Amino acid sequence: MRGQKVSMLLGCALLCSASLLYLGLSGIDCPPPDHAHRHTWADAHLGSTNQSQASPIYYGEDTPLIFIGGFPRSGTTLMRAMLDAHNAVRCGEETRVIPRLLAMRATWSRSARERVRLDEAGVTDQVLDSAMRAFLLEVIIGHGEPAARLCNKDPFALKSLSYLARIFPQAKFVLMLRDGRATVHSMISRKVTISGFDLTSYRDCLTKWSRAVEGMYSQCQGAPEGSCLPVRYEQLVLHPEVEMRKLLSFLGLPWDPAVLHHEDLIGKAGGVSLSKVERSTDQVVNPVNTDALSKWVGHIPSDVLREMDDIAPMLARLGYDPLANPPDYARPDPIIAPKNYTLADDDFLLLSFREQKPYIPVRWRRR
Amino acid sequence: MRVSARRVLTGLLILGGISTLTQFLRFCLPCRQPSQGAGEPVTVLVRDGWRVSSDVPLVFVGGVPRSGTTLMRAMLDAHPAVRCGEETRVVPRILGLKLGWAAEKEGVSTKVLDRAVTAFLLQIIAGHGEPAPLLCNKDPFTLKSAKYLAHLFPNSKFLLMLRDGRAAVYSMISRRVTIGGFDLSSYRDCLAKWSGATQAMLTQCTQVGSKRCLAVRYERLVLHPRSTLQTVLKFLGLPWHEGVLHHEEAIGKPGGVSLSKTERSTDQVMRPVNLDALTRWVGHMPPDVMADMDAIAPMLGRLGYDPRANPPNYGQSDPQFLNNTQRVRTHTHTGFC
Numbered sequence: 001m002r003g004q005k006v007s008m009l010l011g012c013a014l015l016c017s018a019s020l021l022y023l024g025l026s027g028i029d030c031p032p033p034d035h036a037h038r039h040t041w042a043d044a045h046l047g048s049t050n051q052s053q054a055s056p057i058y059y060g061e062d063t064p065l066i067f068i069g070g071f072p073r074s075g076t077t078l079m080r081a082m083l084d085a086h087n088a089v090r091c092g093e094e095t096r097v098i099p100r101l102l103a104m105r106a107t108w109s110r111s112a113r114e115r116v117r118l119d120e121a122g123v124t125d126q127v128l129d130s131a132m133r134a135f136l137l138e139v140i141i142g143h144g145e146p147a148a149r150l151c152n153k154d155p156f157a158l159k160s161l162s163y164l165a166r167i168f169p170q171a172k173f174v175l176m177l178r179d180g181r182a183t184v185h186s187m188i189s190r191k192v193t194i195s196g197f198d199l200t201s202y203r204d205c206l207t208k209w210s211r212a213v214e215g216m217y218s219q220c221q222g223a224p225e226g227s228c229l230p231v232r233y234e235q236l237v238l239h240p241e242v243e244m245r246k247l248l249s250f251l252g253l254p255w256d257p258a259v260l261h262h263e264d265l266i267g268k269a270g271g272v273s274l275s276k277v278e279r280s281t282d283q284v285v286n287p288v289n290t291d292a293l294s295k296w297v298g299h300i301p302s303d304v305l306r307e308m309d310d311i312a313p314m315l316a317r318l319g320y321d322p323l324a325n326p327p328d329y330a331r332p333d334p335i336i337a338p339k340n341y342t343l344a345d346d347d348f349l350l351l352s353f354r355e356q357k358p359y360i361p362v363r364w365r366r367r
Numbered sequence: 368m369r370v371s372a373r374r375v376l377t378g379l380l381i382l383g384g385i386s387t388l389t390q391f392l393r394f395c396l397p398c399r400q401p402s403q404g405a406g407e408p409v410t411v412l413v414r415d416g417w418r419v420s421s422d423v424p425l426v427f428v429g430g431v432p433r434s435g436t437t438l439m440r441a442m443l444d445a446h447p448a449v450r451c452g453e454e455t456r457v458v459p460r461i462l463g464l465k466l467g468w469a470a471e472k473e474g475v476s477t478k479v480l481d482r483a484v485t486a487f488l489l490q491i492i493a494g495h496g497e498p499a500p501l502l503c504n505k506d507p508f509t510l511k512s513a514k515y516l517a518h519l520f521p522n523s524k525f526l527l528m529l530r531d532g533r534a535a536v537y538s539m540i541s542r543r544v545t546i547g548g549f550d551l552s553s554y555r556d557c558l559a560k561w562s563g564a565t566q567a568m569l570t571q572c573t574q575v576g577s578k579r580c581l582a583v584r585y586e587r588l589v590l591h592p593r594s595t596l597q598t599v600l601k602f603l604g605l606p607w608h609e610g611v612l613h614h615e616e617a618i619g620k621p622g623g624v625s626l627s628k629t630e631r632s633t634d635q636v637m638r639p640v641n642l643d644a645l646t647r648w649v650g651h652m653p654p655d656v657m658a659d660m661d662a663i664a665p666m667l668g669r670l671g672y673d674p675r676a677n678p679p680n681y682g683q684s685d686p687q688f689l690n691n692t693q694r695v696r697t698h699t700h701t702g703f704c
Contacts, residue, residue, distance in 0.1 A: 008377070008381075012381055012384075012385075015385065016385065016388065019385065019388070019389060060412065093474070094474060095474050095475050096468075096474035096475075097468055097474055097475060097480065097483075100464065100468075101461075101464065104460065104461075104464060108457065114456075116629065117456060117627070117629045118456060118457070120453065120627040120628050120629045120630075121452070121453035121454055121455055121456060121495060121627050121630075122452055122453060122455075122494075122495035122496050122625070123455050123456065123457060123491060123494075123495045124495075126494075127490065127491060127494040127495050128457070128491075130411075130413070130414075130490045130494055131457075131486075131487045131488075131490035131491050131494070132487070134411050134483075134486035134487055134489070134490045135483045135484070135486055135487040136483075137486075138409070138479065138482045138483035138485075138486045139475055139479060139480070139483045142475070142476075142478070142479035142482060142483070143475055143479060
């Protein structure tokens with residue numbers, strides 16, 4: 001009896017370890033994807049035709065996407081985290097691929113000869129735009145949880161703001177603006193590398209900041225009426241509720257108090273998903289605060305301070321007094337109506353791709 | 368009786384225990400993502416209600432430039448069931464971009480990126496021409512990414528055009544066809560690059576497997592068009608169509624061969640298939656390069672092109688196509704390869 005029991009036990013143990021080994025080695029297939037996903041997207045997609053829920057949903061050019069961007073270190077992550085806290089919105093982390101593809105697209109259309117070659121090949125603007133749309137939608141949709149309003153945050157994507165507005169006519173753009181001195185100080189002190197920027201020189205960074213912001217800002221103003229809203233970082237952290245109410249109204253979204261406490265929704269489903277490798281993650285886990293407003297004061301070399309207005313003309317134009325260290329952010333100067341310049345998209349993109357070489361404004365006319 | 372009942376009970380208990388353990392393990396052990404092939408195909412709306420999915424039958428034609436890729440795609444275009452169209456130019460660029468991103472561990476997941484690339488490619492390949500039962504794309508360097516494309520498009524096949532490197536290089540240098548990475552002032556450099564590129568593409572082709580990738584020799588195509596194309600069409604699962612032997616008659620016609628004014632092979636491919644370009648390279652290789660030929664371009668020998676023979680014996684032409692070469696010769700004035 002005992003012998004039999006022992007052998008039975010042994011047999012069991014053998015069987016158990018064999019199954020453990022087999023399962024451990026071969027792995028178990030994950031349960032199939034939740035098909036409830038499709039239904040949520042079907043409900044969420046505005047403008048979808050009366051298709052049965054079984055057939056795939058086609059997002060097209062009418063998708064009301066939200067694009068958040070601006071110069072890095074200008075509060076773009078904070079903005080998207082606050083929007084992520086809204087129950088109807090999902091932005092998610094930076095994709096990093098979107099700005100690169102947009103940049104590549106810009107180089108193709110920049111060269112007249114290339115345009116001719118592409119046209120001859122049947123790869124017309126229309127075909128290219130459809131391809132770009134398809135790529136962008138797959139990335140934005142697949143990048144995170146479904147939501148009624150999908151959103152993307154890649155700071156430099158707004159270097160192609162006008163192009164995005166053309167291929168997504170229902171899209172809205174949120175351009176984050178910030179005092180360039182604070183932005184550049186943040187970049188340099190935190191060693192956030194941006195291609196083309198010399199982190200040992202405040203002068204170089206401020207000059208390039210000014211040009212980059214000018215390009216994005218002019219595209220924002222040139223965008224169709226009511227599609228682009230510039231938001232000042234300082235105002236956002238000083239008066240979050242006022243700014244968020246304005247923003248949500250601009251986006252056509254109902255008020256959701258959760259946007260004022262994004263820190264409560266970090267890592268939660270339907271909340272804020274943060275990236276382990278993004279440079280602002282450690283800051284954005286905190287509630288909205290004014291800590292970073294004037295950290296830059298005292299760090300900028302005096303020769304740069306003296307020539308500030310010449311180095312970074314956008315400061316004054318955006319209402320940041322170039323000679324005040326710091327300006328009183330609580331009482332902001334208004335953004336000055338832009339001079340009559342025409343900086344065509346192509347020209348701006350030409351500038352930005354010369355980031356490796358000294359910035360030379362090519363073919364732009366003032367007044 | 369009692370003993371066996373107890374045994375049965377014990378046996379059942381043990382089985383129950385094992386199954387509970389297994390279920391428990393399901394949750395404890397990390398699960399494996401279902402294979403990519405099980406994912407939903409990417410579908411795009413091209414135009415006017417024409418939708419294309421990533422599981423559509425597709426053929427990619429490629430090879431090192433100046434290896435007969437345009438001729439091959441033109442002959443395929445002459446088949447009513449196939450549409451290749453011109454080089455898109457952007458397909459290899461996005462593949463190159465993707466290769467650069469592959470190393471990134473941040474941003475979007477590989478699966479999402481693959482879907483996005485698939486969607487982009489579908490829009491370009493389908494959108495730049497007319498619909499057809501078998502869509503086709505010819506951008507020479509895409510065959511460097513054959514394995515990746517085979518993964519994105521499960522019903523895709525590949526045609527790798529191979530040619531004597533000396534002929535290809537003579538063609539690019541004498542016609543001054545700029546190709547990224549090839550130094551047109553040096554036969555040595557071009558031959559070495561030809562060898563490297565050919566090896567890379569052949570490796571990809573082998574990895575994709577013989578059921579999905581077919582290597583076609585340019586020399587065999589022009590010497591024996593009928594039998595070569597029979598092999599190709601059989602490989603593609605298409606019925607024979609006499610029109611593929613007379614692609615020049617389908618140029619500019621609907622459902623036929625669409626040519627680009629700016630592509631470098633257009634003037635050649637407007638003519639019927641001929642042997643003019645086979646041995647034009649002879650006598651143009653610098654002697655020092657000829658002496659080191661096998662070391663410079665090892666793929667020559669490996670593909671069966673004798674590096675010491677100038678030229679090697681490519682074979683005898685089919686008599687009916689000899690006429691083409693005669694016809695073409697009387698009409699051509701300048702001899703460019």
